[in-house]
Amino acid sequence: MGKMTAIIAVLLSLPAAAQDSRSGRFLAERWCMACHIVEREPRSATADGVPTFPAIAAKPGTTAASLDSYLSTGHTRMPDFQLSRSERNALISYILSLR
Ligand code: HEC
Numbered sequence: 885m886g887k888m889t890a891i892i893a894v895l896l897s898l899p900a901a902a903q904d905s906r907s908g909r910f911l912a913e914r915w916c917m918a919c920h921i922v923e924r925e926p927r928s929a930t931a932d933g934v935p936t937f938p939a940i941a942a943k944p945g946t947t948a949a950s951l952d953s954y955l956s957t958g959h960t961r962m963p964d965f966q967l968s969r970s971e972r973n974a975l976i977s978y979i980l981s982l983r
Pocket residue numbers: 911912915916917918919920933934935940951954955960961962963965975
């Protein structure tokens with residue numbers, strides 16, 4: 885079994901939610917970290933009035949549904965990423981995992 889096959893086998897054996905939040909973290913570091921602090925203990929604090937992901941997760945009104953609708957619509961201050969359903973789900977489960 886090649887190294888890549890081994891990694892895929894490990895990923896496939898994780899529960900779906902853990903898999904999602906892992907790929908969500910990966911996407912967040914690629915696409916969201918330019919503006920948002922995306923982790924519990926930020927490596928850098930550059931959020932200029934932009935809510936951090938842990939702060940978003942902690943808001944009482946934040947649910948998977950509220951994040952889904954926010955990420956499915958266009959925004960004024962935040963770019964529209966045109967995320968696919970699975971990318972949105974991964975990001976949502978990552979954000980909610982910061983609770
Ligand atoms: C170019 C900067 C920028 C990038 C990149 C960016 N955001 Fe944002 N985001 C913002 C700003 C600014 C706000 C606050 C919007 C407002 O107050 O109108 C925001 C708000 C949000 C909110 C709503 C927060 C709340 O209070 O409910 C969510 C959820 C969110 N961003 C998720 C993401 C995700 C997921 C990504 C990566 C796919 C991302 N953002 C990438 C700038 C950005």
